Amino acid sequence: MILYDYILSPDAYKIRLMAALVGVKLELRAVDVHPGREHESEALRALNPAGSIPILIDGDLILTESAAMLVCLARLAAPAWLGGNDVADAARIQQWLAFSLRLTDHLGGARATEMLVEPGDLPALQAAGTIDLRELEAALTERRIIGQTFLVADRPTIADIACFPYVALAPDGGLSLDPYPSIRLWMRAIRMLPGFIEMPGIHRLHELKPEPVSQLPETV
Amino acid sequence: MPVETLRDWIPVALSADLPPATVIPAHTPSGILALWRSASGKLTALADRCPHRGMRLSYGFVRGEALSCIYHGWSYGLTGQCQRIPVHPELIPPAAIKAASYAVEERNGVIWIAFEQPETPPPALEGFKPLRSITLNTDAERITATGEMRVLLAGIDVLLLIVGIGVGETLAHVMVDAAASDVDCIAVSRAVEGWRRECEQLGLEELAS
Numbered sequence: 566m567i568l569y570d571y572i573l574s575p576d577a578y579k580i581r582l583m584a585a586l587v588g589v590k591l592e593l594r595a596v597d598v599h600p601g602r603e604h605e606s607e608a609l610r611a612l613n614p615a616g617s618i619p620i621l622i623d624g625d626l627i628l629t630e631s632a633a634m635l636v637c638l639a640r641l642a643a644p645a646w647l648g649g650n651d652v653a654d655a656a657r658i659q660q661w662l663a664f665s666l667r668l669t670d671h672l673g674g675a676r677a678t679e680m681l682v683e684p685g686d687l688p689a690l691q692a693a694g695t696i697d698l699r700e701l702e703a704a705l706t707e708r709r710i711i712g713q714t715f716l717v718a719d720r721p722t723i724a725d726i727a728c729f730p731y732v733a734l735a736p737d738g739g740l741s742l743d744p745y746p747s748i749r750l751w752m753r754a755i756r757m758l759p760g761f762i763e764m765p766g767i768h769r770l771h772e773l774k775p776e777p778v779s780q781l782p783e784t785v
Numbered sequence: 786m787p788v789e790t791l792r793d794w795i796p797v798a799l800s801a802d803l804p805p806a807t808v809i810p811a812h813t814p815s816g817i818l819a820l821w822r823s824a825s826g827k828l829t830a831l832a833d834r835c836p837h838r839g840m841r842l843s844y845g846f847v848r849g850e851a852l853s854c855i856y857h858g859w860s861y862g863l864t865g866q867c868q869r870i871p872v873h874p875e876l877i878p879p880a881a882i883k884a885a886s887y888a889v890e891e892r893n894g895v896i897w898i899a900f901e902q903p904e905t906p907p908p909a910l911e912g913f914k915p916l917r918s919i920t921l922n923t924d925a926e927r928i929t930a931t932g933e934m935r936v937l938l939a940g941i942d943v944l945l946l947i948v949g950i951g952v953g954e955t956l957a958h959v960m961v962d963a964a965a966s967d968v969d970c971i972a973v974s975r976a977v978e979g980w981r982r983e984c985e986q987l988g989l990e991e992l993a994s
Contacts, residue, residue, distance in 0.1 A: 695922075703978055706917050709801075710970045743810050744920030746802035753807070771853070772806060772846040777871065 566591050569609065569620040571598040575673060575730035576631040577619035578764040583635050583726050585762045587643035599681065632662040635723040648722045657717045661724035667697050668731040675738025676731075687739065694740050698748065701732065705747035714754045721758060729755050733767045791900040794907040796946045796958050799915040800894045803828075808852055810843035811898060812950040818887060818898060819843040823850040823863065830898045831865045832885040842884065895946070895958060913944050913960035916970055920956055921981050923988035925949030928957075938980060939972035941965050953988075957981075 568584075568591045570577045584591045596618055597603040605616045613620045613629040621628040621637065628634045639646035648654040671694040678685030704716065716724045733752055735742055742748060755761070756770050763769050797811035797820060808821035810833060819833045819842035831852070833841050840856040847853070851860040851868055858871040859882075867882035888899040890907050894915035897907035921928070925947050928934070934945045946958040961973050 699978070702919075703974065706974055707971050710916075710967050710974065743812065746798070746809075746918055749809065750802070750804070770846065771855075772848045776848060 567594060567622040568592070569594050569596050569604075569612070569618060569622075571596050571604070571618045573765060574598065574618050575676075575734055575764070576617075576669065578730050578767070579631050579726055580619055580621060580634050580638070581764070582730070582762055583638045583646075583723070586721075586726070586758055586760045587638055587646065588760070589638055589642045632665065632723075632727055635662075635727055639723050645720065646723050646726075648718045648724070654717055658722060658724050661716055662727050664697070664700075665727035665731070668694075668728060671697055672731040672735045672738055672740065675740060676734055677738075679739050680737045691738065691740055694735065694738065698732065698735065698740065698742075698745055701728065702745040702747050705751050709747055709750070714751065716751075721755065725751070725755055730764070730767065737766060792903045794890070794897040794899050794903055795948060796895050796907075797830075797898050797948075797956075798896045799918055799958060800891055800896055801915065802918065803896065806847045806849075808843055808845055808847050810841070811896075812948075812954075812956055813898065814949055815900065817841075817843065819845070819852065819884075820889070820896065820898070821847050821852045823847060825850060827863055828889045828891060828896065829863050829865070830887040830889040831861065832887075834884070835859060836867065836882050836884055895960075910944060910960055912963055913942075914963045914965070916959045916961045917974055917977070918956060918958045919977060919981060920950075920954065921984055922953055923955055923985050924953055925955040927988050927991065928955060928984055936980070938976035939969070941969050941973050943973060943977075 566589065568580055570593045581591065596609065598618060603609065604618045610616055612627055615629060617629060619631060621634045628637060648658050671690055674685050675687060675690040675694050677683040678687045678690060708716065713719060715721045729752065732748060757773065761769060795813050797813060798809060803809055803820065803822050805822050805826050806824045808819055811818045811820035811830065817833045819831045822828050831842055833843050835842055835854040835856060837854065837859050838856055840854055842852060842854055844855045845853050846855065851862055853860040859867055860869045861884050862868045865884035865886035867878040870876055870878055888902045890897050892907050893910050895910065929947050932947050934947065936943050936945060942962040944960040948956045950956050959977055961970060965973065
């Protein structure tokens, strides 16, 4: 599987993270998005006319939407990440995958405007992003009331991975996560998953590693 | 519970939102503190500034009984005293390297801090249990003058602890009737969203008039 990748893209990170969590090896092709705008080159437009990153290629299958890539990786390597079979769970997964596009538009838009200096109406994007974060916080709070940690099932699913990166990077768009205790605990649970990997701006939990010991040679 | 003196207790978070071995930024009317719980469950409230380079300690991490700064790993114990400087493993940090610490107490699932040791414990809030903390984009004075209000949400008795934490920013800790079921709690949690929208709308209308 080939992933056309960009280290600072939260959508590309979703796929790298999912692959790491389910143990799929990806062949990464780094795309020079900034400053080269290589994603808009003819070679990449031939794969993805929209000119967006990431692109996942598996034989004849060319995917340009991260939600579809998450489904692909889960079906291939770890179906438990698709949640249970009942109607409500299946629908909730789709609800959160679609919701994650709102996060891309609003939180991602605010981040691109604030950090990558792309044109955008920052206050409007932040206001829309706040509504999204409040909706997510309310949903996660309800999950906690019934003793659950993740969005859909009693285990992490692709819904969690689809929503996690843009939420974790919301401060890049000028939106603090301080007002959202349930989101904080949910992000912590995701970062504690075995196989979790980082991206710039989303670091691992240092406390999970033992205290580093000095490697200095003993003095004689 | 209006916060008037340094000795007044300020509700800053719910116990359930700060599990063992975690740190959070606790917003107060006078700024942010690094509030952390050690692996064994002990609470500490420190000035949110590493004495080394000024990095926010609430960005750090808790390992065992110490809070470590995310920047260079200087770690601080339950009193705020620096215990370890990783780049100088043999050094015992001087007593002067200490983060200011504040009174902190936990009662009935609510964590309270005070800038100077109060004479009495924080209120017990008997008959209620904590549900959730929310932030409102409006001034606390527009909601209540006393810092505490009783309301009926989704037919359930609710106690709101209200703290202004900045201009146009208010923290509300939502307590529900201790007898409320999970179904009741979810109903109140949803009703609180509506209450927040109402408060923020009223604030906007007041500003416009």
